[in-house]
Amino acid sequence: MRRFLASVVCLLVAACGERDDASTEPVADPATTTATAQGQLTGYVSPEGAHVWHAIPYAAPPVGDLRWRAPRPAGSWTGNRDALTRAERCSQITNSLDQGxxxxxxxxxxxxxxxxxxxxxxxxxxxxxxMVWIHGGSNVxxxxxxxxxxxxxxxxxVIIIMVQYRLGPLGxxxxxxxxxxxxxxxxxxxxFAIxxxxxxxxxxxxxxxxxxGNPGRVTIFGESAGGHNVAALLASPLAAGLFDRAIIQSGSIxxxxxxxxxGRIGEAANPSLTIAERLVGADASADDLRAVDLDDLFAAYETGGGFRLTMPTMIADGVVLPLxxxxSAFASEETFNAVPVITGTNRDEMKxxxxxxxxxxxRHLGVFYRPRDRGxxxxxxxxxxRVWAIGAVDDLATIMREGGHEDVWAYRFDWDEGGSNVFIDTGFMLGAAHAMEIPFVFNRFELFGQLDRFLFNDRNAESRExxxxxxxxxxxNFARTGHPGADWPRWGERGQRMRFDTEEDGGPEVVRGAETMESIAERLSGDQRLTPEERCQVAATLGDRFFGEGGGIAEMIGCG
Structure with missing residues (x-):
């Protein structure tokens, strides 16, 4: 189960958002010309009226002797640089969503x-x-x-900055x-990615x-692996003073x-000593590793199934993150960058x-999905x-609060009003699934490719907008003031969180109640939707590393 989830998490939203239509090539607009510390550049004006600049280098290319080193400063340029086209993505393995x-x-x-x-x-x-956006994609x-x-x-x-970073074994x-x-x-x-x-x-x-932009009011925000990376920046002493608020969307700690x-302890898949031995032998030097062909490096991780890349990410290295x-970093305001924090998940993440x-x-006709067993x-x-929410919200927010950090807000995203037809009911099959909140945050309903036109339709346009x-x-509000609004209370003993949904479904509203692994076990043990055997099957998935501290539920409900 661990290997499957590590694989399927690569199907996060990051690359689902390819737009269906080829956009008109942007034209440089003198109104966007500005001067950075590196040199002058010119962008363009988007159809929405925003000024846009693409592919601005923020560090030197991490190639050759700079592979697996901390990023070095970006170079400068003379004259004017046109910032009209997006940069090439970081090295990665394509998946089935790239076929679009x-x-x-x-x-x-x-x-x-x-x-x-x-x-x-x-x-x-x-x-x-x-606001600095950190994309998702399982960090691979x-x-x-x-x-x-x-x-x-x-x-x-506000000013929006979107950042690319090294992925997979390069990161x-x-x-x-x-x-x-x-x-x-x-x-x-x-x-290295952090x-x-x-x-x-x-x-x-x-x-x-x-x-x-005001360099004294910087909010970092990211979804899924991006949210995980926001948590890492909160915990990293090297990031101290570089941001002023943080939003974790469906993240992890x-x-x-x-x-x-x-690979000296534990059972991590593809630990680095094993990979190095596969590539250059047991006595690998830094020069040997940096000379490895890029295709050979990625192939050493046993990619398969069109999208899998299994490896450790988020390493407690004692440099970027505490050993x-x-x-552990969030137990005291003295041990993390204690800025105001929002953390939340979607109600149906795992769908x-x-x-x-x-x-x-x-799957029907290669496109349509139906559950094999609906219940x-x-x-x-x-x-x-629910277990994802415990790790990303309830546990994290409670640890922070008990450590003296009160500026923590939580949310749950519940929108499940996607379209349906004879082939698929997205309201049931996806509901408020992982990544579904992103179009709402950006007020741009283009993320899931061909599914967008069906998921976000005329019938739900007014309420979702x-x-x-x-x-x-x-x-x-949070980016401006460090507080999301008077209607949204801080996390407290009663587990207050904002539930984001349409008015027709009773939202937005504040709901109360925190969950624990014990309360999950109690709920599962009495769930009449499931047979005793199915309860144990469910419990077994809740102990996976992907969900954090999920072990023990099977034992709690009497499974072997």
Whole structure:
């Protein structure tokens, strides 16, 4: 189960968002010309009216001798640089969702030269809050080309910056030879992707004003793996002072010990010492590793199924993250970057993944999904999603609060009004699935490719657009003031959280009640939707590392 979930999580939203129609090629607009610390550049004006700049380098290309080193400063340029086209995505393995772009699944694509960012700003921007978006994709896949910050920038009068970072084994790799070859203290890390994000935040502090942003009001926000990376930035001493608020959307606070990432303890899949031996032998030097062909490196991780790349990510390396692990950092305001935090999940997180699992759902004509057992599908997704919420919200918010940090807000996203026909009922098969909140945050209903036109239809347009405005306003308030709004109370002893849904379904509203693994076990043990055997099947999935501290539920309900 662990290997399956590690694989299927690659089907996160990051690359689902390829737009159906080829966009008109942008034209440089002199009104967007600005001067950064590196040089002058010109962007374009989006159809929404936002000023947009693409592919701005925030660090030197991490290639050659800079592979598996901390990012170095980006170079400057002379003359004017046109910032009109998006950068190539970071090296990764394509999956079935890339087929919509005409790219075969299971290929190694992208470039090591990928440390670029995009900026979206309302016209006439002066001293505005800055929001830095970190994309998802299980930290092995995805890019910023799936997202567009134009509408959010216009609606909330903020600057949106979207960042690419090293993925997969280029972003997370722990090996003693690399530490011995370190030229700086940061080179001795294993979480190179988090160092990329830190470099992007340093660039933002230096250059936000060039786009009308206030470098003293920076909010980091990200979804799924992006939310996991937001948590890492909160915990990293190297990121201190680089941001002022943080939003974790469907994230995680799991991490792997350095020794386990290397393969000296534990059972991590594809630990780095094993990978190095496969590639260059047991006595690998840093030069040997950096000379490895990129295709050979990715192939060493046993990719398969068109999208799988199994490896440790989020490593407690003692440089970027504390050796005690990511979760431990939040126990005291003294041990993490204690800025105001929003953390939340979607009610039906796991339905996105379960809909893609052939053991749970059948696929018709290569497109349409139906549950093999409707009751079991619904119950399994429910419990898995509840456990996700415990790790990402209830546990995290409670740890912070008990450690003295009160500026924590929580939410749950419940929108499940997608379209249905004789082939698929998206309201049931997906519901408020993983990633479903992203179009509402950005007020841009383009994320799931061909499914968008069906999922977001004329019948639900008015209500979902109203919900998008509400969510955008809360995110914008938080970026401006560090507080999402008077109607949204902080997390407290009663587990208060904002439930985002349409008015027809009773939202938005504040709901109360926190869950624990014990309360999940009690609920599961008496669930009449399931047979005793099915309850044990569900419980077995809740102990997977993917869900954090999920072990023990099977024992609690009497399963062997």
């Amino acid at each position: 772009r005409g790219v075969e699944a299971g290929l190694r694509v992208g470039s090591e030269d990928c440390l670029y960012l995009d900026v979206f700003a309302p016209p006439g921007a002066v001293d505005l809050p800055v 896949w995805g890019s910023i080309e799936a997202y567009d910050g134009s509408q959010l920038a216009i609606d909330q009068n 997370w790799f722990a090996h003693p030879a690399l530490r011995e070859d370190a030229e700086t203290a940061e080179d001795g890390a294993a979480d 160092l990329d994000l830190i470099a992007a935040l340093r660039w933002t502090r230096e250059n936000a004003h060039a786009f009308g 799991a991490s792997v010990p350095l020794a386990e990432a290397e 005690d692990g990511l979760r 996105l993944f379960n809909a893609l699992d052939p053991r749970l759902a059948s 079991f599908y619904d119950a399994l997704s429910d419990y898995q999603s 109203a919900l998008a405005r509400t969510m955008g306003q809360h995110w914008g």
